[in-house]
Amino acid sequence: MTAPSTPPTPDAEGDEVVSAAEGVVTTALTARARRSNTIATVILCVIASIICVILIGLIGYILYNGVGHLSWSFLTSIPQSFKAGGGIGPEIFNSLYLLVLTLLISVPIGLGASIYLCEYAPDNRMTAGIRTAIEVLSSLPSIVVGLFGMLLFVIQLGWGFSVISGALTLTVFNLPILVRVIEQALASVPSTQREAGLALGLTHWETMLHVTIPAALPGIVTSVILSAGRVFGEAAALIYTAGQSAPALDWSNWNLLSLSCPLNVMRPAETLAVHIWKISSEGIVPDGHAVANGTAALLIIVILAFNLLMRSLGAHLSKRLTAGGTTGREG
Amino acid sequence: MPMQPAPTDRRALQTENLNVYYRDNHALKDANLIFARNEITALIGASGCGKSTFLRCLNLMNRQIPHCRIEGRILFEGTDINTADEDVYKVRRHIGMVFQRPNPFYKSIYDNIAFAPRQHGIRDKAELDELVESSLRQAALWKEVSGKLDTTALALSGGQQQRLCIARALALKPEVLLLDEPCSALDPRSTRYIESLLTELKDAYTMVIVTHNLQQAWRIADRTAFFLLGEVVEYNATTALFTEPVDTRTSDYLSGRFG
Ligand SMILES: Nc1ncnc2c1ncn2[C@@H]1O[C@H](COP(=O)(O)OP(=O)(O)O)[C@@H](O)[C@H]1O
Numbered sequence: 080m081t082a083p084s085t086p087p088t089p090d091a092e093g094d095e096v097v098s099a100a101e102g103v104v105t106t107a108l109t110a111r112a113r114r115s116n117t118i119a120t121v122i123l124c125v126i127a128s129i130i131c132v133i134l135i136g137l138i139g140y141i142l143y144n145g146v147g148h149l150s151w152s153f154l155t156s157i158p159q160s161f162k163a164g165g166g167i168g169p170e171i172f173n174s175l176y177l178l179v180l181t182l183l184i185s186v187p188i189g190l191g192a193s194i195y196l197c198e199y200a201p202d203n204r205m206t207a208g209i210r211t212a213i214e215v216l217s218s219l220p221s222i223v224v225g226l227f228g229m230l231l232f233v234i235q236l237g238w239g240f241s242v243i244s245g246a247l248t249l250t251v252f253n254l255p256i257l258v259r260v261i262e263q264a265l266a267s268v269p270s271t272q273r274e275a276g277l278a279l280g281l282t283h284w285e286t287m288l289h290v291t292i293p294a295a296l297p298g299i300v301t302s303v304i305l306s307a308g309r310v311f312g313e314a315a316a317l318i319y320t321a322g323q324s325a326p327a328l329d330w331s332n333w334n335l336l337s338l339s340c341p342l343n344v345m346r347p348a349e350t351l352a353v354h355i356w357k358i359s360s361e362g363i364v365p366d367g368h369a370v371a372n373g374t375a376a377l378l379i380i381v382i383l384a385f386n387l388l389m390r391s392l393g394a395h396l397s398k399r400l401t402a403g404g405t406t407g408r409e410g
Numbered sequence: 411m412p413m414q415p416a417p418t419d420r421r422a423l424q425t426e427n428l429n430v431y432y433r434d435n436h437a438l439k440d441a442n443l444i445f446a447r448n449e450i451t452a453l454i455g456a457s458g459c460g461k462s463t464f465l466r467c468l469n470l471m472n473r474q475i476p477h478c479r480i481e482g483r484i485l486f487e488g489t490d491i492n493t494a495d496e497d498v499y500k501v502r503r504h505i506g507m508v509f510q511r512p513n514p515f516y517k518s519i520y521d522n523i524a525f526a527p528r529q530h531g532i533r534d535k536a537e538l539d540e541l542v543e544s545s546l547r548q549a550a551l552w553k554e555v556s557g558k559l560d561t562t563a564l565a566l567s568g569g570q571q572q573r574l575c576i577a578r579a580l581a582l583k584p585e586v587l588l589l590d591e592p593c594s595a596l597d598p599r600s601t602r603y604i605e606s607l608l609t610e611l612k613d614a615y616t617m618v619i620v621t622h623n624l625q626q627a628w629r630i631a632d633r634t635a636f637f638l639l640g641e642v643v644e645y646n647a648t649t650a651l652f653t654e655p656v657d658t659r660t661s662d663y664l665s666g667r668f669g
């Protein structure tokens with residue numbers, strides 16, 4: 080009884096032959112390869128430095144001009160229309176409030192839509208059409224979204240310049256990108272993960288909920304936070320929807336229909352980005368320049384903080400999922 | 411087709427005139443195979459000849475592919491499971507599967523194993539602990555991971571991950587285990603380790619393993635089926651198939667003349 084004949088294994092010997100042949104032409108080739116490598120590296124370094132200089136210069140300029148104006152009273156007091164010394168307290172709250180509302184509306188819808196598109200949608204003309212529509216919508220200029228919001232929410236539905244008009248407009252602005260990036264995060268989960276779930280007798284739904292989504296979570300969190308930064312800094316979509324006035328807020332007023340109630344969704348709510356735009360385009364306060372600079376600095380700081388948060392959260396999540404928790408080693 | 415069927419009283423799984431089409435690609439033609447209980451059967455053949463397609467019929471995984479049509483009978487413990495009203499989820503609990511690339515979930519080692527049983531209704535912590543330990547022991551992985559059950563499974567080596575995937579399948583207490591080239595992504599040492607593991611598991615499970623590695627089939631399989639272009643050319647006891655192949659196509663393949 081003999082063992083089965085061994086299938087040919089050309090790899091082991093083949094490798095040596097190739098490397099021996101390479102040796103002859105090595106020197107000339109490597110000299111040329113090295114030179115083009117050096118040139119390419121230099122060019123890429125120059126391009127990268129130019130970009131860095133522009134970015135750091137821009138951020139540095141904004142911070143340099145604005146940080147000096149940041150003070151406790153500036154951050155907490157109400158804006159002034161005619162005299163100097165106005166603050167941005169209500170704008171800070173409005174920006175955060177609109178952001179939270181927008182995410183509350185757009186994240187669940189975005190998750191649902193991207194899960195449907197990635198996991199359930201049949202591969203046909205209609206879903207292809209939906210995808211194209213999402214692509215187009217996600218590159219729509221935000222002023223167009225803003226005018227649409229004005230026509231629909233402010234005028235047609237009669238909600239006026241209000242938090243809710245702004246939040247829904249921002250949802251329209253945010254949703255297409257959110258759907259796209261979450262779908263990408265889901266699609267990047269290897270199909271072998273889904274197979275593993277199905278092969279254990281789990282349903283498609285169980286597999287998606289407990290296998291695919293957890294695996295895609297770092298990507299999903301990253302995209303939500305990135306979109307949050309975009310929403311936070313958005314002005315054009317809000318000018319004609321959330322409005323350009325910021326009524327003073329009274330934290331003891333919990334009558335949701337009152338203009339000074341912070342949580343009233345029917346009151347106008349100028350945000351930080353809109354405030355910058357208004358102050359520098361049509362503001363008449365004498366210290367308009369300084370106010371705009373200070374507001375811009377704050378906006379940049381908050382968005383930077385968002386990005387840092389995103390990075391550490393994403394890193395933390397993927398570390399927990401891939402590199403092992405800190406507990407358990409000791410057993 | 412030259413074929414030596416398993417004794418009737420030990421049939422775990424059997425296919426009758428199994429045909430699979432991907433759109434108009436006739437990927438599997440009239441496969442008639444019988445798998446005996448507590449034996450390892452190897453499926454060999456060149457890439458693209460329908461081995462995985464065949465294997466994925468046995469636990470109805472091919473049903474996930476929209477344009478795939480499966481015709482014929484698949485008898486599991488005597489009843490046809492290739493029917494429209496068959497509960498695929500139940501079938502897959504009884505017929506486990508291990509894939510070519512280790513695919514542990516992005517979860518802890520413990521949850522990789524406990525997750526599916528929990529979904530299937532086992533909630534008792536002590537029972538789950540016990541299940542995790544026994545499955546890991548069966549897969550010869552317990553000693554290596556018992557101290558770090560709540561760390562992520564992705565930090566394990568490839569060979570350990572594959573044994574974890576085997577443990578994960580065993581945790582559902584299946585009768586049959588399907589393995590699709592389970593060692594093709596592993597180094598020789600891990601491969602040997604898994605081979606001896608499978609040989610031990612034979613006492614409790616029926617196994618069907620697809621392999622590219624003829625020596626592997628020779629080492630561990632009781633029976634071997636040779637596939638060529640969607641057809642089962644020859645099916646016999648491993649020793650007989652390797653030493654006295656009946657069909658010239660089989661002997662050509664075994665001597666490395668094609669494929
Ligand atoms: N999901 C699929 N969709 C369409 N065709 C497939 C699919 N899977 C396999 N095939 C086709 O079926 C044939 C057999 O493939 P497969 O079963 O994977 O072969 P093997 O596992 O023996 O390498 C091939 O021609 C392959 O292209």
Ligand SMILES: [Mg+2]
Nearest residue numbers: 461462463590
């Ligand atoms: Mg295959």
